[in-house]
Amino acid sequence: xxxxxxxxxxxxxxxxxxxxxxxxxxxxxxxxxxxxxxxxxxxxxxxxxxxxxxxxxxxxxxxxxxxxxxxxxxxxxxxxxxxxxxxxxxxxxxxxxxxxxxxxxxxxxxxxxxxxxxxxxxxxxxxxxxxxxxxxxxxxxxxxxxxxxxxxxxxxxxxxxxxxxxxxxxxxxxxxxxxxxxxxxxxxxxxxxxxxxxxxxxxxxxxxxxxxxxxxxxxxxxxxxxxxxxxxxxxxxxxxxxxxxxxxxxxxxxxxxx
Amino acid sequence: xxxxxxxxxxxxxxxxxxxxxxxxxxxxxxxxxxxxxxxxxxxxxxxxxxxxxxxxxxxxxxxxxxxxxxxxxxxxxxxxxxxxxxxxxxxxxxxxxxxxxxxxxxxxxxxxxxxxxxxxxxxxxxxxxxxxxxxxxxxxxxxxxxxxxxxxxxxxxxxxxxxxxxxxxxxxxxxxxxxxxxxxxxxxxxxxxxxxxxxxxxxxxxxxxxxxxxxxxxxxxxxxxxxxxxxxxxxxxxxxxxxxxxxxxxxxxxxxxxxxxxxxxxxxxxxxxxxxxxxxxxxxxxxxxxxxxxxxxxxxxxxxxxxxxxxxxxxxxxxxxxxxxxxxxxxxxxxxxxxxxxxxxxxx
Numbered sequence: 001x002x003x004x005x006x007x008x009x010x011x012x013x014x015x016x017x018x019x020x021x022x023x024x025x026x027x028x029x030x031x032x033x034x035x036x037x038x039x040x041x042x043x044x045x046x047x048x049x050x051x052x053x054x055x056x057x058x059x060x061x062x063x064x065x066x067x068x069x070x071x072x073x074x075x076x077x078x079x080x081x082x083x084x085x086x087x088x089x090x091x092x093x094x095x096x097x098x099x100x101x102x103x104x105x106x107x108x109x110x111x112x113x114x115x116x117x118x119x120x121x122x123x124x125x126x127x128x129x130x131x132x133x134x135x136x137x138x139x140x141x142x143x144x145x146x147x148x149x150x151x152x153x154x155x156x157x158x159x160x161x162x163x164x165x166x167x168x169x170x171x172x173x174x175x176x177x178x179x180x181x182x183x184x185x186x187x188x189x190x191x192x193x194x195x196x197x198x199x200x201x202x203x204x205x206x207x208x209x210x211x212x213x214x215x216x217x218x219x220x221x222x223x224x225x226x227x228x229x230x231x232x233x234x235x236x237x238x239x240x241x242x243x244x245x246x247x248x249x250x251x252x253x254x255x256x257x258x
Numbered sequence: 259x260x261x262x263x264x265x266x267x268x269x270x271x272x273x274x275x276x277x278x279x280x281x282x283x284x285x286x287x288x289x290x291x292x293x294x295x296x297x298x299x300x301x302x303x304x305x306x307x308x309x310x311x312x313x314x315x316x317x318x319x320x321x322x323x324x325x326x327x328x329x330x331x332x333x334x335x336x337x338x339x340x341x342x343x344x345x346x347x348x349x350x351x352x353x354x355x356x357x358x359x360x361x362x363x364x365x366x367x368x369x370x371x372x373x374x375x376x377x378x379x380x381x382x383x384x385x386x387x388x389x390x391x392x393x394x395x396x397x398x399x400x401x402x403x404x405x406x407x408x409x410x411x412x413x414x415x416x417x418x419x420x421x422x423x424x425x426x427x428x429x430x431x432x433x434x435x436x437x438x439x440x441x442x443x444x445x446x447x448x449x450x451x452x453x454x455x456x457x458x459x460x461x462x463x464x465x466x467x468x469x470x471x472x473x474x475x476x477x478x479x480x481x482x483x484x485x486x487x488x489x490x491x492x493x494x495x496x497x498x499x500x501x502x503x504x505x506x507x508x509x510x511x512x513x514x515x516x517x518x519x520x521x522x523x524x525x526x527x528x529x530x531x532x533x534x535x536x537x538x539x540x541x542x543x544x545x546x547x548x549x550x551x552x553x554x555x556x557x558x559x560x561x562x563x564x565x566x567x568x569x570x571x572x573x574x575x576x577x578x579x580x581x582x583x584x585x586x587x588x589x590x591x592x593x594x595x596x597x598x599x600x601x602x603x604x605x606x
Contacts, residue, residue, distance in 0.1 A: 050499045074505030084497030085358075089550040098493050102505040106486055109553070154504070 001026055002047070002077075002158050002189050007056035009039075009046050016042045017213045019056070026157065029180055029190040031204035031221075033197055035234055038210045040193035041082055044162045047191070048079045061157060074102035078154035080147040082162035082193075088136040092146055095135060096122065099153035118153055125149040125179060140167040148179060159183060161192045165199055177203050197251040201225055202243075209233055225249040272548075276557050283565040287340060290572040291332050295579055298324055298332075335465040338529070339571040339585070340564040341473045342462075343536055345526035347563025348477075348484055350537020351556055352519035355491040356512060357411065359422050360542070360600060363593075364523040365534030367429030368406040368436065373524040374532060375436040376402025378443050392468055396476070399528035403520045406432045411516075437532070459586035460531030462571050469529040476525040480518050481560065487515060488552035495550070533586050535593020536563050542600065 002024040009016050016039040024030045032040050045051040047058055049065055058065040060076050068076070078099075087095060100114040122128055127145055130138055135146075144167045151159045165176055180203045183190050194200040200207055201221035209217040209224060211233045217224045230238040230251060241250045292298040302320040306328050309315060346364055353362035353369075364370050380398035384391040410432050414425035490511055493501045502508050527533070540563035544555045567585070570592070574583040 045499070048499075048503050050502050070502060070507050071505045074503060077503075079500075079503040081497060081500050081503070084500045086497075087492075087495035087550070089545070090492075090495065091549075094492070094551060095496075098496065098504060101489075101493055104489070106490070109489060 001059075001061055002191060003057075003059040003062075004047065005057045005059075007043075007046070007054060007058065009042060009051070009054045011042065015213055017210065020210075020215055022208055022215070022218075024158070024189040024191050026187045026189050027184050028206070029184060029192065029204045031200035031207045032191065032193045032210055033195065033200050033207060034210035034216070036195070039213070040195075040210055041162055043210065044079065044081075044160050044191070044193050048077060048160055049073050071102055074154065074156075076156050077158040077160065078151040078156040080144075080151050080159070080161040080164055082166070084147070086135045086143055088134070090135055091131070092127070092133055092135060092138065093118070093131040095146060096131070096150060096153055099150040102154060117155065121149050121152045124182060125152065126175060141169060141172060144168065145172070145175075148176075152179075152183070157187070158189045158191070161190070163194060164192060165194065165196060173199065197225055197230070198249065201248045201251070202246065221249055222247075225251055272554050272558070275548075275554075276561070279558065279561045279565075283340075283561050283568075286565050287336055287568055290568050291328060291336055293572060293576055294327075294332060296324070296327055298328055303328060334467045334470050335462045335571065335575075336568055337470045338465040338473060339462050339567045341470065341477050342526040342530055342533065343540070343567025343570075344560045344564035345473065345477050345480075345522045346533065346536040346567070347540035347559040348480065348556065349519040349523040349526075350563075351541040351552070351559050352484060352491070352515050353537070354541060355494050355552060356515050356519070357421075357425060358495060359425055361422060361426050361538070361597070362429075363535055363538040364519070364527075365433070365532060365537065366426050366597075368410050368431075368433035369403045369429075369520055369523045370527045370532050370534070371433035371436040371440070372406030373399035373403035373527040375406075375440040376400065376524070377528040378440040382443065382447060389468065392472055395528050396472060396525045399524040400521055402436065403524040403527075404517070406436055407516065407520050459584035459590075460527070460533035461574070461582070461584040461586070462530055463575075463582045465529075473525050473529065476522060480522045483518055484556050485553075487511070488556045491515075491552040491556075492550075531584070531586065533567070533589050535589050535597065536567055538600070539563075539589075539593055539596050540566060542596065 004020060004022050007020040008018045020043065022030065032043060034040055042051065046054050047065075049068075049070075060068065060073070063076075065073065096118050097110055097114065100110055100117070103114070104110065122131055125145065125148065127142075127149055130142055130146065135143065138146075144164065148161070148164060151161070165173060168176060180190060192200065192204065204221060206219065207221050207224045208215055209229065216233060217229050225240055227238055227240050230240065234253070237254050239252045239254050241252070242248070243250055288300055288303055291303050292300050301318060302324060305316045305318055305320060306325050310329060349364045349369070350362065353364065353367060354360055376398040377395045379402070380395040384394050406429070410425060410429040413428040414421050417424050490506060493504060493506050494511070496504070498508055540559040541555055543562055544558045548554050548558065567589070570588045571585045574585040574588050577583065
């Protein structure tokens with residue numbers, strides 16, 4: 001479980017957000033949305049412990065983030081960062097194995113068990129065809145899938161994802177819903193930063209709109225993704241429709257001059 | 259193109275390959291001991307080594323001159339070349355992994371020249387008579403080397419732009435600066451120190467047992483450490499934040515590895531002078547043949563670097579007899595085409 005109380009963060013005296021509170025329970029998926037530059041990525045980075053110092057409290061399974069060592073943190077919380085640098089000359093399998101690092105001491109190498117876990121996740125996330133290829137030779141969307149698989153291989157109770165669907169084509173979006181569902185059945189708390197509202201509506205139990213340095217709205221996708229709220233936040237006129245099968249909100253922007 | 263088999267290559271340590279290359283290296287070392295202005299039969303070499311090291315007598319005989327040439331001149335020289343080559347290969351591998359920079363060679367990022375400057379200053383202060391003096395030379399070389407490497411790294415980090423090139427550019431600039439000051443000090447100083455001028459292109463001509471012992475001890479301490487950290491070096495190839503999120507103590511590992519790589523560079527260089535490109539040739543040869551995994555790269559690059567420098571030194575002392583060329587000329591002749599090839603190969 002992830003709990004954040006009164007979190008404030010300044011970057012070079014520039015306040016990014018103030019007094020953010022949020023909670024992600026085990027088996028729940030929460031989406032953070034908002035306009036560009038609202039601080040979604042910064043929030044993810046602060047929670048993951050690579051950006052600091054911050055004001056307020058971040059609790060990971062009732063433990064203060066600041067009291068956890070780097071290794072302890074990596075056993076509880078994993079992150080799929082947004083557009084990281086990749087080790088281009090390594091194979092996908094070699095990169096996936098790196099996600100077992102939290103459980104290895106300096107003196108040990110991956111055991112049979114670690115190999116089995118990687119194999120299991122590779123099959124679950126349907127990336128068998130990628131494992132032997134070099135990172136250099138796979139596409140942006142495929143690299144994104146490798147990152148998502150790594151968060152599962154890391155076997156943590158909390159998973160943070162920053163723009164996890166940025167490079168996905170329509171076909172793989174289905175695969176992504178399945179992945180989120182899988183994480184939820186494994187009692188993982190999932191926090192996603194996304195800019196695609198319709199997609200967020202489909203894969204999140206709750207949605208938080210980050211706007212003007214704070215939480216602007218919070219609730220189920222249907223409660224939050226309304227034409228009124230979104231037109232305010234994005235400063236443009238927005239149409240919300242509902243998907244005929246799932247009834248989840250589908251958000252489209254319309255040009256006011258038309 | 260290298261397809262790594264999931265089942266075998268990631269888990270098994272390449273013991274067979276390491277043993278094979280170690281024995282090939284051993285043969286090269288024995289053979290290069292025999293070649294020179296005075297030829298020594300391989301059988302005599304083995305005999306002298308057995309009698310000197312294990313105090314056993316063998317049935318065949320050799321002259322005392324042969325024994326002195328081998329034991330006092332050639333053996334320390336070849337062993338020093340082996341150790342320095344291995345040291346520079348390890349240092350190059352670490353720098354490349356640490357800075358995520360395929361061009362980071364101890365010579366190119368200024369570590370070697372910084373060491374030479376430090377060592378020159380030490381020689382001005384202490385007279386080279388005792389073991390303490392030799393150790394202080396190594397220590398000053400280490401401080402000089404660390405200063406240059408850290409400066410080059412900080413300049414590259416603050417300048418923005420393509421760090422691959424800014425690190426090398428600032429390393430070369432700082433290195434030239436350090437080498438210039440070192441040369442100035444030598445010219446202005448005691449004529450006894452003049453021979454060190456050959457430092458600008460390293461040489462093993464003045465190798466002695468004390469050098470072998472000091473470089474050997476430092477290398478012997480550094481190698482196990484590097485082997486242990488080789489898995490972490492793989493994680494360093496990820497984004498730095500990503501590595502942190504995967505439980506790597508990035509800052510601590512970085513400091514440790516910079517210190518270790520610089521220590522091994524400084525010790526190697528302080529007795530031999532500037533030898534470039536070994537730290538580039540050895541690791542990249544391994545990458546081309548067996549891929550980037552540091553757990554394979556470190557041991558294999560060590561062996562290849564050591565043997566390469568033994569052979570380069572063999573060429574340096576035998577190609578133009580009776581002249582003894584600085585070995586740095588030969589490593590540069592091999593290394594620069596390699597460097598250009600690396601620049602052409604990829605877009606950094």
